Amino acid sequence: MFQSFVKRATGENSEKEAQSTATGYSDRPESPVSAEQALQVKIIALWKVVWQDLYQLHDRDGPFHAARLKEHYFAAGMSALHLIESDDNRNALRRNYPYEVLGLLGQALSQLGPKQLRLFHGLSVSSLDSVVTLLEAYESQIPAMNEIYTVLRKLEVGFRTPTKEDEQAVKEQFLPLADALAKHLLHLDARLDVLVSKLTDESWERHGDSLEHRSWLLYDKVFPYKYRGKTSFSSKKIA
Numbered sequence: 001m002f003q004s005f006v007k008r009a010t011g012e013n014s015e016k017e018a019q020s021t022a023t024g025y026s027d028r029p030e031s032p033v034s035a036e037q038a039l040q041v042k043i044i045a046l047w048k049v050v051w052q053d054l055y056q057l058h059d060r061d062g063p064f065h066a067a068r069l070k071e072h073y074f075a076a077g078m079s080a081l082h083l084i085e086s087d088d089n090r091n092a093l094r095r096n097y098p099y100e101v102l103g104l105l106g107q108a109l110s111q112l113g114p115k116q117l118r119l120f121h122g123l124s125v126s127s128l129d130s131v132v133t134l135l136e137a138y139e140s141q142i143p144a145m146n147e148i149y150t151v152l153r154k155l156e157v158g159f160r161t162p163t164k165e166d167e168q169a170v171k172e173q174f175l176p177l178a179d180a181l182a183k184h185l186l187h188l189d190a191r192l193d194v195l196v197s198k199l200t201d202e203s204w205e206r207h208g209d210s211l212e213h214r215s216w217l218l219y220d221k222v223f224p225y226k227y228r229g230k231t232s233f234s235s236k237k238i239a
Helices: 002-023 035-054 065-084 089-094 104-110 125-139 142-155 164-207 218-222
Strands: 118-120 215-217
Touching (some): 035 125, 035 142, 035 218, 065 142, 065 164, 104 164, 142 164, 164 215, 215 218
Antiparallel strands (some): 118 215
16 A cells, blocks of 8 residues: 555656646746846836837837838928938939938937947946836837827828928928927937946946956847858758
């Protein structure tokens, strides 16, 4: 009887271990997440929202919002005006970049401010909180970007020739919104530069030039490099 009990208990334990291995879960309690780790997770999630909604769509190979806005801006009747107002039409065609076409907003978006944001090993909770606050300030500008898209789509001209009235409507409705967003983003970029310097100094004070003084860009954390190697096919001999 004792042997049958041992066999049954051993079998149950083996079954539990097999289930644990298969599912990746175990009976051991998970180690608690520290405040620093929780803040880092929040920062990464916030950064991704800010980047994709204000600067670049999809992933690191995706189109930039500046390029998309330029498309809508031209479709709203401004494509010819860009050339007419240029001193050199051919040069204007060659230099048809979004940051030139969109004025101050193009300049602000070309800065790619959040791309420069990096975290350091061992940052304090207060410093990580400062990063969250900055990213939330960027996030608060997403509705303004959405409004700009809405206005430009509403102003798009069909397949007729754009008129002076079309151009004037874009100037009156798009430019004030674009300039307001641009000024806010440029200011946040300046605040980001100050914050990164502060984080760098904190890391140096804590770790000096030791191996603990290391950092990583949020951009690379969210969008790691994709190594596209050539696919090799091995031929198998058919018996």
